[in-house]
Amino acid sequence: MDAPSRDTLGARIAEGELSAVAEAYELHNAAVRGFARRLVGDEAIAEDLVHEVFVTLPSAIRSFRHDASLRTFLISIAVNHARHHIRAAGRRRAAMSRLSEHPGPAAPSTPEEDVIRKRLALSLSRALDGLPDDQRVAFVLCEVEERSSNEVAQIVGAPEATVRTRLYHARRKLRETLAKELA
Amino acid sequence: MSGDDFERAIAALREQGDNPAPQARLTKERVLRELRPRARRRRAVWFIPLAALLAGSTVLAATGRLPDVYHAAARALGIEAPAPSPPAAHPAASKASTPAKPAATEAPPQVAPAPTEAPAQEMPSPNATATAADSAPPSSSATATTRRRGSKPEPKEAPSPPAAASVESSPEPSMSATASAEEDPALALYRHARQLHFAEQKPEAALAAWNAYLAADPHGPLAVDARYERALCLVRLGRKPEARAALEPFATGKYGSYRQDEARALLDALK
Numbered sequence: 001m002d003a004p005s006r007d008t009l010g011a012r013i014a015e016g017e018l019s020a021v022a023e024a025y026e027l028h029n030a031a032v033r034g035f036a037r038r039l040v041g042d043e044a045i046a047e048d049l050v051h052e053v054f055v056t057l058p059s060a061i062r063s064f065r066h067d068a069s070l071r072t073f074l075i076s077i078a079v080n081h082a083r084h085h086i087r088a089a090g091r092r093r094a095a096m097s098r099l100s101e102h103p104g105p106a107a108p109s110t111p112e113e114d115v116i117r118k119r120l121a122l123s124l125s126r127a128l129d130g131l132p133d134d135q136r137v138a139f140v141l142c143e144v145e146e147r148s149s150n151e152v153a154q155i156v157g158a159p160e161a162t163v164r165t166r167l168y169h170a171r172r173k174l175r176e177t178l179a180k181e182l183a
Numbered sequence: 184m185s186g187d188d189f190e191r192a193i194a195a196l197r198e199q200g201d202n203p204a205p206q207a208r209l210t211k212e213r214v215l216r217e218l219r220p221r222a223r224r225r226r227a228v229w230f231i232p233l234a235a236l237l238a239g240s241t242v243l244a245a246t247g248r249l250p251d252v253y254h255a256a257a258r259a260l261g262i263e264a265p266a267p268s269p270p271a272a273h274p275a276a277s278k279a280s281t282p283a284k285p286a287a288t289e290a291p292p293q294v295a296p297a298p299t300e301a302p303a304q305e306m307p308s309p310n311a312t313a314t315a316a317d318s319a320p321p322s323s324s325a326t327a328t329t330r331r332r333g334s335k336p337e338p339k340e341a342p343s344p345p346a347a348a349s350v351e352s353s354p355e356p357s358m359s360a361t362a363s364a365e366e367d368p369a370l371a372l373y374r375h376a377r378q379l380h381f382a383e384q385k386p387e388a389a390l391a392a393w394n395a396y397l398a399a400d401p402h403g404p405l406a407v408d409a410r411y412e413r414a415l416c417l418v419r420l421g422r423k424p425e426a427r428a429a430l431e432p433f434a435t436g437k438y439g440s441y442r443q444d445e446a447r448a449l450l451d452a453l454k
Binding site for chain 1: 188189191192193194195196197198199200201202204206207210211213214215217218219381442444445448449452
């Protein structure tokens with residue numbers, strides 16, 4: 001999307017135009033949802049986070065700096081609203097583990113490789129539950145979404161060096177946790 | 184753990200985010216539905232002062248006092264020189280012209296020079312403005328001023344319960360009245376249930392609230408979501424047979440793939 005139309009969309013959202021929010025949703029819901037799913041590791045709770053991001057958008061847009069993209073801005077709203085969703089997803093995962101002997105989402109018809117991938121993703125999500133939120137966000141944005149540390153710094157509103165430090169600690173802890181779990 | 188496994192786990196999580204989202208449309212509906220009352224309120228902020236102005240000037244024009252008020256305002260603003268005729272004319276002349284309306288006796292001079300001295304009930308225009316504001320919103324400073332100017336605080340203002348106040352019954356929604364009074368009553372019930380369910384974490388109260396919402400709007404766009412959350416309440420309360428019955432339609436795909444995986448997993452766990 002080019003800059004003028006992006007700015008126009010932002011301005012229309014700020015004016016409370018409902019169709020502009022719908023337009024922003026169409027353009028960016030997939031990116032926000034992808035991030036939300038990777039961050040919380042739970043599809044349903046990620047959907048709640050997506051909902052919250054777009055409901056908050058008209059009031060949050062006042063602080064939108066037009067040098068960033070609207071998509072980056074939406075991701076930063078998601079980061080700011082993620083805390084209780086992360087907790088909820090962690091609780092749900094823990095509850096599912098307690099309730100079920102086989103928490104893996106294996107369906108009988110799923111190919112083996114697919115099942116393994118899902119298990120790995122679930123293990124990583126569980127390991128992410130053990131990280132502080134800022135490290136978790138840094139890891140998901142940098143490693144999973146492959147964003148540059150500069151962009152991540154812009155999203156989380158922290159210096160780039162801080163982001164890199166968080167990432168370093170996150171990677172170290174995750175490796176340890178996963179090694180224990182998969183051993 | 185090898186670096187390879189770690190990278191595979193990251194790749195798996197990355198892929199998970201890219202899965203299709205059949206519920207995206209439902210989420211969009213939820214977002215727009217939630218934002219709609221706010222958009223109406225924003226429109227009302229512009230509409231109400233204009234409506235009040237229009238109503239006030241219509242009343243003044245109908246009573247033939249618009250020119251008097253205009254001249255009084257012009258004199259107060261210094262646009263017109265103070266005219267000697269109105270003070271002499273107004274007590275008797277206005278009485279003669281409109282004997283049925285005692286309010287007319289206080290007419291022009293008091294209006295503009297000292298608005299705080301003229302109680303609202305004496306002047307048709309502030310009254311009209313206040314009435315318009317009562318039926319709707321105190322969003323603008325203009326309407327707020329007329330309200331403060333009134334001799335008594337209006338007790339009629341927005342005591343109606345959220346369920347009774349529909350969007351249709353109040354053409355211009357109120358800014359100061361609670362949001363729930365303005366919005367769709369079913370949506371208010373939905374919000375309440377979510378509050379109990381997610382924020383307050385009270386499954387028993389949330390269950391009752393979900394039931395109330397579903398009774399009010401059984402086929403609304405949020406009903407499927409409400410049914411699922413209701414099922415979760417039953418799981419949390421340990422009411423297994425009811426929970427199974429509530430989860431079954433999701434697991435069997437009655438609502439497409441919406442929450443299907445979770446419902447299946449929960450049903451497995453409840454066995």
